[in-house]
Amino acid sequence: MTQLNTNFAGIKSPNPFWLASAPPTNSGYQIMKAFDAGWGGAVWKTLGVPVVNVSSRYGALNYRDTRMMGFNNIELITDRPLKDNLREIEEVKKRFPEHAVIASLMVETRDQWHQIMQDVTNAGADGVELNFGCPHGMCERGMGSAVGQEPRVLKTIVEWVMEVATIPVIVKLTPNITDITKPALAAKEGGANAISLINTIQSIVGVDIDRFVPYPVVDGKSTNGGYCGPAVKPIAMNMVKNCAQHPGVQLPISGIGGVENWRDAVEFILLGASTVQVCTAVMHYGFGIIRELTEGLSRYMDEKGFSSIEQMSGKALPNVKHWEDLNLQYKVVAHINEEKCIGCQLCFTACEDGAHQAIRLNSNPAIRIPAVFEENCVGCNLCSLVCPVENCITMERRDDGSENINWKERTLAGTVPVSFNDELAGGLHHTVPMPMEALQKDLPRHYKVK
Amino acid sequence: MAEFNAPANEAEFDKNFAQLKPHMTKTQAYLESSRCLFCYDAPCIKACPTAIDIPLFIRQIHSGNVNGAAKTIYESNYLGNTCGKVCPTEVLCEGACVFVEANEKPLEIGRLQTYATQQVLANDKDLFTLPETGKNKVAIIGAGPAGLACACELRLHGVAVDIYEAKTKASGLISHGVAPYKIQNEEAWGETDYLERKFGFRIFYGHPVTEVTQTKYLEDNYDAVFIGTGLGKTSQMGIPGEHLQNVFGAVELIEKLRDQKNKLHFPGNVIVLGGGNTAMDAASEAARMGAKEVTLVYRRSKNEMGAYEFEYDLAKSVGVKAIFNAAPVEILGDEKAKGIKFIRTKEVQGKVEPIAGTEFVLDCDWVVKATGQEKHRNLFSLIQGLHTDAAGKLLVDAASYRCMATKYFAGGDAVSGGQEVVNAAAEGKQAAFGILTFLNKE
Numbered sequence: 012m013t014q015l016n017t018n019f020a021g022i023k024s025p026n027p028f029w030l031a032s033a034p035p036t037n038s039g040y041q042i043m044k045a046f047d048a049g050w051g052g053a054v055w056k057t058l059g060v061p062v063v064n065v066s067s068r069y070g071a072l073n074y075r076d077t078r079m080m081g082f083n084n085i086e087l088i089t090d091r092p093l094k095d096n097l098r099e100i101e102e103v104k105k106r107f108p109e110h111a112v113i114a115s116l117m118v119e120t121r122d123q124w125h126q127i128m129q130d131v132t133n134a135g136a137d138g139v140e141l142n143f144g145c146p147h148g149m150c151e152r153g154m155g156s157a158v159g160q161e162p163r164v165l166k167t168i169v170e171w172v173m174e175v176a177t178i179p180v181i182v183k184l185t186p187n188i189t190d191i192t193k194p195a196l197a198a199k200e201g202g203a204n205a206i207s208l209i210n211t212i213q214s215i216v217g218v219d220i221d222r223f224v225p226y227p228v229v230d231g232k233s234t235n236g237g238y239c240g241p242a243v244k245p246i247a248m249n250m251v252k253n254c255a256q257h258p259g260v261q262l263p264i265s266g267i268g269g270v271e272n273w274r275d276a277v278e279f280i281l282l283g284a285s286t287v288q289v290c291t292a293v294m295h296y297g298f299g300i301i302r303e304l305t306e307g308l309s310r311y312m313d314e315k316g317f318s319s320i321e322q323m324s325g326k327a328l329p330n331v332k333h334w335e336d337l338n339l340q341y342k343v344v345a346h347i348n349e350e351k352c353i354g355c356q357l358c359f360t361a362c363e364d365g366a367h368q369a370i371r372l373n374s375n376p377a378i379r380i381p382a383v384f385e386e387n388c389v390g391c392n393l394c395s396l397v398c399p400v401e402n403c404i405t406m407e408r409r410d411d412g413s414e415n416i417n418w419k420e421r422t423l424a425g426t427v428p429v430s431f432n433d434e435l436a437g438g439l440h441h442t443v444p445m446p447m448e449a450l451q452k453d454l455p456r457h458y459k460v461k
Numbered sequence: 462m463a464e465f466n467a468p469a470n471e472a473e474f475d476k477n478f479a480q481l482k483p484h485m486t487k488t489q490a491y492l493e494s495s496r497c498l499f500c501y502d503a504p505c506i507k508a509c510p511t512a513i514d515i516p517l518f519i520r521q522i523h524s525g526n527v528n529g530a531a532k533t534i535y536e537s538n539y540l541g542n543t544c545g546k547v548c549p550t551e552v553l554c555e556g557a558c559v560f561v562e563a564n565e566k567p568l569e570i571g572r573l574q575t576y577a578t579q580q581v582l583a584n585d586k587d588l589f590t591l592p593e594t595g596k597n598k599v600a601i602i603g604a605g606p607a608g609l610a611c612a613c614e615l616r617l618h619g620v621a622v623d624i625y626e627a628k629t630k631a632s633g634l635i636s637h638g639v640a641p642y643k644i645q646n647e648e649a650w651g652e653t654d655y656l657e658r659k660f661g662f663r664i665f666y667g668h669p670v671t672e673v674t675q676t677k678y679l680e681d682n683y684d685a686v687f688i689g690t691g692l693g694k695t696s697q698m699g700i701p702g703e704h705l706q707n708v709f710g711a712v713e714l715i716e717k718l719r720d721q722k723n724k725l726h727f728p729g730n731v732i733v734l735g736g737g738n739t740a741m742d743a744a745s746e747a748a749r750m751g752a753k754e755v756t757l758v759y760r761r762s763k764n765e766m767g768a769y770e771f772e773y774d775l776a777k778s779v780g781v782k783a784i785f786n787a788a789p790v791e792i793l794g795d796e797k798a799k800g801i802k803f804i805r806t807k808e809v810q811g812k813v814e815p816i817a818g819t820e821f822v823l824d825c826d827w828v829v830k831a832t833g834q835e836k837h838r839n840l841f842s843l844i845q846g847l848h849t850d851a852a853g854k855l856l857v858d859a860a861s862y863r864c865m866a867t868k869y870f871a872g873g874d875a876v877s878g879g880q881e882v883v884n885a886a887a888e889g890k891q892a893a894f895g896i897l898t899f900l901n902k903e
Contacts, residue, residue: 356501
């Protein structure tokens with residue numbers, strides 16, 4: 012089997028799966044249990060001046076039969092005294108010297124930063140992660156995401172830390188910002204050794220529509236929280252990609268956001284991460300998921316012929332382009348496999364109401380298999396995405412692959428539409444029904460207003 | 462060896478007759494409803510005789526709008542709760558679910574339907590606002606599914622409705638023709654009582670219509686009359702020995718069983734005659750009541766049984782044995798039935814013919830005839846202008862359910878000759894629209 016050993020900015024761990032700084036890393040007890048189960052590293056629940064938390068702290072977004080698609084919390088950093096955490100860091104490192112213990116830190120003054128860097132280094136931490144991401148509670152006190160949203164402040168604090176750092180320093184970034192590369196560059200300029208992202212996204216996870224108060228409810232009131240879990244993965248991956256592709260950043264990236272299985276981890280790694288951090292999935296299913304994570308990643312790497320994480324990290328980046336670089340001559344159309352079709356007609360209604368009226372029903376209602384009207388098919392994928400049957404609707408290539416002209420090239424060649432009624436408008440060759448035809452349609456009876 | 466012991470008390474009865482479609486919990490309903498694809502022009506709707514907007518009510522359940530879901534159901538089918546439990550969903554909505562095509566489990570539409578309606582019944586929710594009652598009055602004969610559905614729809618249009626019911630409770634064939642493992646009387650009556658309360662029609666219980674003075678009264682005092690009398694008692698087969706003790710009609714026995722439950726004692730050896738769904742029910746019930754041996758005998762072949770395959774499978778699953786191509790010749794015994802003499806049959810051009818010299822005798826303690834029910838020929842003969850077909854089924858206009866040029870309308874089993882509760886509910890509602898058109902023209 013492939014070796015999953017990782018060296019992340021000098022922090023070594025038996026595998027790239029780290030627990031993110033969060034409730035699962037609140038104590039030495041939990042982290043020992045996690046290491047014993049197979050986790051490669053853990054970022055300790057953020058240390059600083061201990062807080063007092065509220066009761067009822069989490070809220071969840073459930074979707075259909077899936078609980079906790081999205082997860083939201085209003086919990087703050089550690090509420091335990093620093094000395095207890097330091098003693099436990101020492102104990103964990105003594106028992107698990109090969110595993111990565113990273114201390115997440117959040118304090119205010121230069122002196123405090125210097126002091127706490129010295130404390131965690133003495134306790135044996137392999138690295139530190141500066142929490143510039145927490146978007147609730149702490150930011151109102153000028154810490155967490157309040158720092159992450161101000162690249163100049165971020166850079167200054169990183170510089171303070173680097174003045175005394177003897178172990179690798181990771182900066183954890185907040186996604187609550189327009190351009191993630193700005194704080195990433197500031198971290199780089201401040202001298203940080205790596206970045207990790209994303210922290211949670213500011214959110215209201217739901218509203219109790221009987222009591223008129225968002226979740227989680229604290230004595231009839233609530234506040235915005237930080238959002239994470241599988242639902243945030245696409246946002247996190249985009250930000251990881253942005254940082255990984257930026258020529259000025261060039262720092263090791265620890266990917267965070269909705270990682271639940273090996274496949275998620277592979278995706279983050281292909282987009283430039285070299286370790287991943289997991290929280291929500293552990294809060295949902297416990298440390299045991301690591302069995303599936305390491306085995307799945309290692310099997311994937313075997314099958315693809317990767318012998319190290321470094322080899323595969325960023326493998327998808329060359330294929331992530333700007334829109335203007337995409338080939339406008341490439342043309343796919345939907346194809347419905349009539350053998351597989353079960354006649355739900357979701358593709359029809361999706362295309363008819365939500366896309367380009369390129370799927371038609373049979374005039375004989377007893378035949379439920381729809382047909383693609385290729386002239387109108389723009390190859391948007393929607394039908395294949397809503398189809399509940401695996402491989403029933405496939406997107407088939409129609410151009411011969413001989414031409415490759417992108418927007419940039421067409422702009423240079425003067426073949427892009429430039430005026431409002433330009434003849435070069437991309438949709439001109441589609442049959443767009445007249446508005447009144449919508450009302451003449453013979454809609455199924457239950458669609459009519461009662 | 463019997464699979465069931467005779468139930469000694471009501472709890473044991475309920476266990477032997479465990480509901481085929483038990484009520485769902487909120488979590489079960491949430492998870493099950495999450496599976497619905499929300500098909501376009503959904504085939505389940507088309508398969509439902511009452512055309513309930515099934516994807517809509519499932520979506521309403523999933524979003525926590527259970528009362529809205531029940532409203533969607535009741536707008537199409539006034540017997541929504543009962544139908545969720547007794548409909549042969551395997552051959553209707555659930556059989557049409559596209560998941561069947563995908564070799565996946567279809568949505569449990571029946572149970573979801575009962576889940577939604579059950580909440581409304583339990584909480585006595587008001588779903589409909591009735592308009593003020595106008596001048597029109599309609600009489601309905603029979604408070605079964607057809608009559609009740611007709612009554613509800615008419616009341617929604619401000620028509621005053623009086624129902625004349627022969628028995629002391631409403632629900633018709635639900636409480637005498639349906640197996641207790643599909644629905645028990647308490648639940649069926651829970652719905653009919655709810656409808657009676659919410660729709661404000663009157664039911665005159667213990668009022669069979671049997672005399673010409675009564676039909677005359679109805680004609681003189683009402684603007685239209687709906688006949689929803691269903692079918693009558695089990696018909697005679699016309700063989701010797703039918704008069705003997707321990708020879709029962711299936712519907713009469715089922716009604717008694719539903720009422721007396723564990724207090725009704727079944728003997729060791731029961732023969733059920735017939736090949737329809739009622740025969741399957743009666744056989745299943747005898748087995749669940751602890752009869753040692755239950756034998757189903759049908760005069761045609763297995764493939765010609767009127768029963769749905771899943772009903773036959775259900776009977777087999779509780780230990781019922783079946784004999785095909787055997788017709789009863791005589792019920793043997795002095796006072797009580799002791800056995801039946803059968804003759805083997807073959808089919809010649811679709812007709813059953815006995816094969817000479819193939820007689821055989823099966824011993825039994827009880828004979829249950831599930832060989833068809835009588836039509837209410839007596840009632841129909843009292844009314845001028847009513848027409849029936851050769852089998853005694855009332856002839857009506859297919860769209861309006863009007864009995865030719867009379868002020869009578871009819872629907873349900875009296876017209877169809879015996880179908881599902883859901884068909885009666887659909888026809889009763891349709892007939893109400895026929896009646897409304899008729900009343901508006903007057």
